[in-house]
Amino acid sequence: MRFELVKRQQHSKLFSALSPFLALALTLVCGALIFATQGKSPVDGLYTYFVEPLLEVWSLHELAIKAAPLILIAVGLSVCFLSNNWNIGAEGQFIMGAIAGSILPVMFPTFQNGFVLPLMLIMGMLGGAAYAGIPALLKTRFGTNEILTSLMLVYVAQSFLDWLTRGPWRDPEGNNFPLTRRFHPDAVLPEVLPSSGSAHWGIVFAVVAAVLVWFMISRTVKGFEVRVLGASPRAGRFAGFSAKRMVFFAFLLSGALAGLAGISEAAGAIGYLQPVISPGYGFTAIIVAFLGRLNPLGIVAAGLVLALTYLGGEAAQISLGLSDKVARVFQGMLLFFVLGCDTLIHYRIRLVRDAVAARVS
Amino acid sequence: MLIAESILLTIATAATPLLLAAIGELVVERSGVLNLGVEGMMVMGAVCGFGAAALTGSPWIGMLAAILAGILFSLLFGFLTLSIATNQVATGLSLTLLGLGLSSMIGEAFVGSPGVKLPTLAQGIVEVPMIGSPIAGLLGTLSGIPVVGPLLFAQDPIFYISIALVVGVAWFLFRTRAGLVLRSVGDNHASAHALGTNVIGIRYLAVMFGGACAGLAGGHLSLVYTPQWVENMTAGRGWIALALVVFASWRPLRLLAGAYLFGAVSIGQLHAQALGLGIPTQLLSALPYLATVLVLVLISRNRRLTMMNTPASLGQPFVPDR
Numbered sequence: 284m285r286f287e288l289v290k291r292q293q294h295s296k297l298f299s300a301l302s303p304f305l306a307l308a309l310t311l312v313c314g315a316l317i318f319a320t321q322g323k324s325p326v327d328g329l330y331t332y333f334v335e336p337l338l339e340v341w342s343l344h345e346l347a348i349k350a351a352p353l354i355l356i357a358v359g360l361s362v363c364f365l366s367n368n369w370n371i372g373a374e375g376q377f378i379m380g381a382i383a384g385s386i387l388p389v390m391f392p393t394f395q396n397g398f399v400l401p402l403m404l405i406m407g408m409l410g411g412a413a414y415a416g417i418p419a420l421l422k423t424r425f426g427t428n429e430i431l432t433s434l435m436l437v438y439v440a441q442s443f444l445d446w447l448t449r450g451p452w453r454d455p456e457g458n459n460f461p462l463t464r465r466f467h468p469d470a471v472l473p474e475v476l477p478s479s480g481s482a483h484w485g486i487v488f489a490v491v492a493a494v495l496v497w498f499m500i501s502r503t504v505k506g507f508e509v510r511v512l513g514a515s516p517r518a519g520r521f522a523g524f525s526a527k528r529m530v531f532f533a534f535l536l537s538g539a540l541a542g543l544a545g546i547s548e549a550a551g552a553i554g555y556l557q558p559v560i561s562p563g564y565g566f567t568a569i570i571v572a573f574l575g576r577l578n579p580l581g582i583v584a585a586g587l588v589l590a591l592t593y594l595g596g597e598a599a600q601i602s603l604g605l606s607d608k609v610a611r612v613f614q615g616m617l618l619f620f621v622l623g624c625d626t627l628i629h630y631r632i633r634l635v636r637d638a639v640a641a642r643v644s
Numbered sequence: 645m646l647i648a649e650s651i652l653l654t655i656a657t658a659a660t661p662l663l664l665a666a667i668g669e670l671v672v673e674r675s676g677v678l679n680l681g682v683e684g685m686m687v688m689g690a691v692c693g694f695g696a697a698a699l700t701g702s703p704w705i706g707m708l709a710a711i712l713a714g715i716l717f718s719l720l721f722g723f724l725t726l727s728i729a730t731n732q733v734a735t736g737l738s739l740t741l742l743g744l745g746l747s748s749m750i751g752e753a754f755v756g757s758p759g760v761k762l763p764t765l766a767q768g769i770v771e772v773p774m775i776g777s778p779i780a781g782l783l784g785t786l787s788g789i790p791v792v793g794p795l796l797f798a799q800d801p802i803f804y805i806s807i808a809l810v811v812g813v814a815w816f817l818f819r820t821r822a823g824l825v826l827r828s829v830g831d832n833h834a835s836a837h838a839l840g841t842n843v844i845g846i847r848y849l850a851v852m853f854g855g856a857c858a859g860l861a862g863g864h865l866s867l868v869y870t871p872q873w874v875e876n877m878t879a880g881r882g883w884i885a886l887a888l889v890v891f892a893s894w895r896p897l898r899l900l901a902g903a904y905l906f907g908a909v910s911i912g913q914l915h916a917q918a919l920g921l922g923i924p925t926q927l928l929s930a931l932p933y934l935a936t937v938l939v940l941v942l943i944s945r946n947r948r949l950t951m952m953n954t955p956a957s958l959g960q961p962f963v964p965d966r
Contacts, residue, residue, distance in 0.1 A: 288963050364734075425941050427941050430733070431890070434883050439934060443930070619738050623730060630729065
């Protein structure tokens with residue numbers, strides 16, 4: 284007894300819609316097994332992870348805070364992945380965006396007025412885009428593999444932030460803690476609903492970015508170009524599209540969004556810079572992009588799901604004494620199942636009894 | 645021991661895991677499969693190797709566990725990309741993400757527990773009855789040769805395995821029929837399939853070999869290089885190994901030069917940090933990654949060389965049609 288793949292004549296609409304849910308269900312089943320191996324009740328575990336964080340207003344705000352960077356980054360990555368550009372260095376672009384955006388409040392703390400915050404956001408986007416421009420330039424100019432260069436630059440960005448916060452940018456009045464000075468009130472990204480909780484404007488940026496990029500991809504010629512060059516570079520060339528310009532477009536756009544996420548996190552959620560500012564948002568966003576089927580609107584939903592795993596991880600650590608590392612296992616498993624289930628969109632699975640039967644049919 | 649000797653030794657110790665992971669990935673890529681999960685398999689090898697050694701007290705069992713963990717993890721990748729034809733880039737990435745998460749969960753119990761260091765070849769071989777002690781004596785004498793003596797005769801067994809693997813793979817790929825078949829699968833899977841070659845089967849074997857090598861590399865990290873468990877202790881070495889394969893333009897012997905060059909860079913930056921030259925330590929620790937980018941750019945500038953050696957089917961899924 285074994286199975287074989289049979290190519291479908293057309294994409295299966297059913298499984299296109301169903302595969303993310305199938306993947307989620309499989310992840311939950313495996314999650315229950317993990318809880319059982321850790322000696323916890325699977326029902327309690329899943330409840331703490333995926334239901335409890337949704338029951339209180341403050342934790343919904345936390346959800347929005349965690350989802351904002353994931354959605355912003357993943358929306359940019361969807362353009363990259365659709366056009367077959369493998370930017371996996373969003374974590375570095377996130378950090379560089381946070382650094383570039385923080386130049387004003389850290390180095391010019393006396394410059395305080397209403398222009399500061401908009402300028403910071405713009406500088407954050409420019410910083411992220413410039414950093415993403417490096418692998419794009421190396422790919423178009425020298426043909427260097429963008430997967431490896433963009434990833435290597437993550438380590439460089441992490442070292443750079445570490446150096447800044449322990450060295451030149453350290454707060455002189457901070458008792459030697461490796462932190463920059465706290466951003467002044469004009470440089471802090473305000474809350475969306477100050478009366479109800481702490482969620483800052485990052486989540487609004489994320490939803491707006493998702494809608495804009497969705498419109499671009501599904502309703503404009505540029506979006507058509509993205510999809511054609513991704514599906515078939517040859518066909519794209521015949522249509523007169525430039526693959527090199529697309530590399531820059533995809534990388535700069537995703538870098539800018541990752542940079543915006545970075546400065547929103549620094550100015551909204553944290554309020555200063557420290558040696559580590561991201562629990563791996565740039566990598567988790569890759570999972571978000573695939574779970575959202577590379578569709579910006581799907582990514583909004585997927586971002587909320589992945590944000591829930593972060594919150595659930597914290598909750599399970601407090602109430603069940605479970606390792607917060609379980610959340611990362613969930614995230615990794617989820618991507619596996621998403622990719623596996625996506626096969627059903629293009630193929631049917633047929634069970635065959637043995638090799639002879641396969642040949643006869 | 646002279647300073648030069650000890651520096652050479654540490655360079656070899658730093659280069660060995662890179663070399664091991666890279667030689668495995670080289671075989672995988674020669675069969676036409678791009679496995680970006682090297683980092684994940686390596687870190688799983690590191691944690692399972694450390695854990696097994698800590699529980700049993702035997703570093704040898706630890707090494708075996710590291711290899712097994714690498715193989716099992718690679719099979720996960722193999723099933724998805726080979727049996728159900730998922731995107732290799734995305735699947736490899738997810739293998740790395742899952743590996744980093746799973747290893748930190750498994751490893752939580754071992755943080756801070758004392759490590760078990762694998763003995764050197766001479767220390768290990770003494771245990772063998774009859775011939776053991778004379779050989780160990782001989783190794784002891786030979787390692788007295790100035791400069792190269794310790795480098796060649798006083799190392800851990802994994803070092804010798806890594807060199808033997810590189811030479812063995814070079815011989816296998818270019819001097820045997822099976823190696824030719826493996827390369828043909830990587831260069832044109834449709835033709836190989838038409839000739840009756842079992843493309844998927846060969847790719848499975850290659851992926852498992854890659855997993856074993858990455859697992860062993862991880863075991864070397866947690867049982868030889870720094871005998872302890874630290875979360876994310878691979879620190880991007882799996883990715884550097886992937887870059888080394890490109891650097892070597894898929895030729896095994898060139899990996900030696902690449903891995904030792906990177907070993908030298910990472911040891912050099914450690915020594916520079918210790919000397920305190922006034923260079924920020926963060927800049928120094930970023931050096932291996934910057935060097936990787938630089939080397940990739942230099943190598944990819946020569947497009948003809950890259951095109952000539954890149955396996956033509958690299959990264960393309962294969963579904964046999966019937």
